[in-house]
Amino acid sequence: xxxxxxxxxxxxxxxxxxxxxxxxxxxxxxxxxxxxxxxxxxxxxxxxxxxxxxxxxxxxxxxxxxxxxxxxxxxxxxxxxxxxxxxxxxxxxxxxxxxxxxxxxxxxxxxxxxxxxxxxxxxxxxxxxxxxxxxxxxxxxxxxxxxxxxxxxxxxxxxxxxxxxxxxxxxxxxxxxxxxxxxxxxxxxxxxxxxxxxxxxxxxxxxxxxxxxxxxxx
Amino acid sequence: xxxxxxxxxxxxxxxxxxxxxxxxxxxxxxxxxxxxxxxxxxxxxxxxxxxxxxxxxxxxxxxxxxxxxxxxxxxxxxxxxxxxxxxxxxxxxxxxxxxxxxxxxxxxxxxxxxxxxxxxxxxxxxxxxxxxxxxxxxxxxxxxxxxxxxxxxxxxxxxxxxxxxxxxxxxxxxxxxxxxxxxxxxxxxxxxxxxxxxxxxxxxxxxxxxxxxxxxxxxxxxxxxxxxxxxxxxxxxxxxxxxxxxxxxxxxxxxxxxxxxxxxxxxxxxxxxxxxxxxxxxxxxxxxxxxxxxxxxxxxxxxxxxxxxxxxxxxxxxxxxxxxxxxxxxxxxxxxxxxxxxxxxxxxxxxxxxxxxxxxxxxxxxxxxxxxxxxxxxxx
Numbered sequence: 320x321x322x323x324x325x326x327x328x329x330x331x332x333x334x335x336x337x338x339x340x341x342x343x344x345x346x347x348x349x350x351x352x353x354x355x356x357x358x359x360x361x362x363x364x365x366x367x368x369x370x371x372x373x374x375x376x377x378x379x380x381x382x383x384x385x386x387x388x389x390x391x392x393x394x395x396x397x398x399x400x401x402x403x404x405x406x407x408x409x410x411x412x413x414x415x416x417x418x419x420x421x422x423x424x425x426x427x428x429x430x431x432x433x434x435x436x437x438x439x440x441x442x443x444x445x446x447x448x449x450x451x452x453x454x455x456x457x458x459x460x461x462x463x464x465x466x467x468x469x470x471x472x473x474x475x476x477x478x479x480x481x482x483x484x485x486x487x488x489x490x491x492x493x494x495x496x497x498x499x500x501x502x503x504x505x506x507x508x509x510x511x512x513x514x515x516x517x518x519x520x521x522x523x524x525x526x527x528x529x530x531x532x533x534x535x536x537x
Numbered sequence: 538x539x540x541x542x543x544x545x546x547x548x549x550x551x552x553x554x555x556x557x558x559x560x561x562x563x564x565x566x567x568x569x570x571x572x573x574x575x576x577x578x579x580x581x582x583x584x585x586x587x588x589x590x591x592x593x594x595x596x597x598x599x600x601x602x603x604x605x606x607x608x609x610x611x612x613x614x615x616x617x618x619x620x621x622x623x624x625x626x627x628x629x630x631x632x633x634x635x636x637x638x639x640x641x642x643x644x645x646x647x648x649x650x651x652x653x654x655x656x657x658x659x660x661x662x663x664x665x666x667x668x669x670x671x672x673x674x675x676x677x678x679x680x681x682x683x684x685x686x687x688x689x690x691x692x693x694x695x696x697x698x699x700x701x702x703x704x705x706x707x708x709x710x711x712x713x714x715x716x717x718x719x720x721x722x723x724x725x726x727x728x729x730x731x732x733x734x735x736x737x738x739x740x741x742x743x744x745x746x747x748x749x750x751x752x753x754x755x756x757x758x759x760x761x762x763x764x765x766x767x768x769x770x771x772x773x774x775x776x777x778x779x780x781x782x783x784x785x786x787x788x789x790x791x792x793x794x795x796x797x798x799x800x801x802x803x804x805x806x807x808x809x810x811x812x813x814x815x816x817x818x819x820x821x822x823x824x825x826x827x828x829x830x831x832x833x834x835x836x837x838x839x840x841x842x843x844x845x846x847x848x849x850x851x852x853x854x855x856x857x858x859x860x861x862x863x864x865x866x867x868x869x870x871x872x873x874x875x876x877x878x879x880x881x882x883x884x885x886x887x888x889x890x891x892x893x894x895x896x897x898x899x900x901x902x903x904x905x906x907x908x909x910x911x912x913x914x915x916x917x
Binding site: 334387388390391392393394395396 | 770773774777778781809810812813816818
């Protein structure tokens with residue numbers, strides 16, 4: 320381990336950026352697996368469950384690693400990087416929740432819910448694809464070279480879809496549909512909304528960890 | 538995404554690395570000149586003052602307490618050990634009398650990490666780990682003194698071994714040795730001496746030279762540490778991350794040694810570990826070997842100082858510092874039972890400290906200031 324002192328290398332916080340990128344990839348993988356189980360008509364879902372749980376364990380381990388790296392960074396460098404250190408911790412906490420929500424979607428399938436063959440299957444698949452694409456876009460957005468405008472546009476698109484998902488949940492709450500139809504869909508929409516909220520929140524805190532003080536200037 | 542971009546360390550980053558490295562070399566030169574000026578200053582003191590200095594540490598326990606107190610007051614064992622090297626190099630102190638002072642400096646240096654641990658005192662779950670990580674260094678140094686000081690007084694094992702080694706390195710004792718570094722620092726040292734001599738004379742000349750020399754040593758070491766920390770911070774971070782992944786042991790000791798040699802301060806190395814222990818990402822057992830490595834690494838300062846000294850005894854006392862820490866490590870590290878002693882003592886003290894948090898500051902003041910000060914007053 321002493322060799323790591325003599326070995327040259329990048330800024331140690333770049334390792335944190337890499338962890339965040341890997342976490343986002345894992346979140347998308349977990350989400351796609353959960354959704355595909357829900358959308359397909361297959362019954363043998365155990366191998367998918369194993370894969371989702373191991374991916375979730377990887378996500379949790381990455382979150383721990385980032386928190387540890389940030390503590391080490393702060394201990395060595397003091398407070399000079401406090402903003403980016405804090406934003407990294409906030410972002411990985413949100414991404415860890417995305418991993419949990421992807422697992423929740425799989426749990427719906429494990430309870431026997433299947434959207435395959437239902438009249439709204441295409442619409443649900445389209446919504447899921449959109450969320451999956453947002454997770455893919457977020458990978459590119461956490462790069463330090465991406466212009467702020469792109470990130471802000473991303474957050475705006477996520478917010479619009481979240482509002483739409485909220486309306487869908489409200490409609491289902493007041494609908495006359497039977498519970499076995501309305502409840503899984505309401506839960507699915509709710510998970511999609513939470514995933515979008517967390518991924519856009521992660522991008523947002525990486526962009527701007529706290530409200531700029533200038534907003535409160537006289 | 539540009540907004541969260543790493544906020545650059547305004548005080549550190551604007552200086553390019555090659556320039557900072559050059560500054561460090563210049564400061565190192567200033568440090569060595571300071572040692573040479575100190576030797577000259579001590580030589581210029583009247584015989585009475587020299588005898589007073591000698592008498593103040595002729596009792597080994599008084600010497601030990603002087604070492605603790607001086608190090609606590611300057612917050613740097615590097616400054617105090619470099620000063621001892623200067624005193625021995627000028628012939629005012631014998632190696633035998635300087636050994637307890639060096640041991641005391643080793644104990645005194647641990648106050649910095651203990652003070653760092655106090656930053657966590659209001660959060661008990663953090664404070665336990667932080668205080669144990671800080672005091673494991675205290676206990677190792679205390680236990681090593683408990684074992685090595687009587688042994689040294691009875692047999693002279695450290696001083697004799699160091700003199701034997703120094704003879705092999707620089708030649709016979711009692712004569713001056715031809716250090717190339719000494720030659721490099723002679724001219725500016727003589728210039729300072731001549732300048733001060735043109736204004737004052739006698740004992741006052743010695744006092745002024747000593748104050749100037751100590752200021753040069755203190756400033757040089759402080760800025761060497763500051764600049765080297767900025768230069769190697771990313772490397773320290775990678776080493777610590779690797780340490781957390783792989784655990785302590787000999788690798789941890791090597792990390793402690795290398796980092797301390799790089800930043801010329803064991804306090805920096807051990808203080809970095811305190812917040813990590815507070816956060817629970819490193820255990821006291823893994824902090825321990827790093828502290829031992831830091832103890833060994835910090836002895837390079839005295840060895841560097843000896844390079845600028847006139848007499849081979851200066852090299853010998855610097856080697857005593859290294860041998861003392863190596864012996865302590867050999868006693869309290871390889872055997873698991875012995876290794877556990879300082880760790881358990883630190884953990885128990887930390888448990889007690891968590892229960893009586895208001896007493897912790899009292900413990901620090903009494904251990905590092907009151908007892909050494911009383912020792913110096915009563916035993917000199």
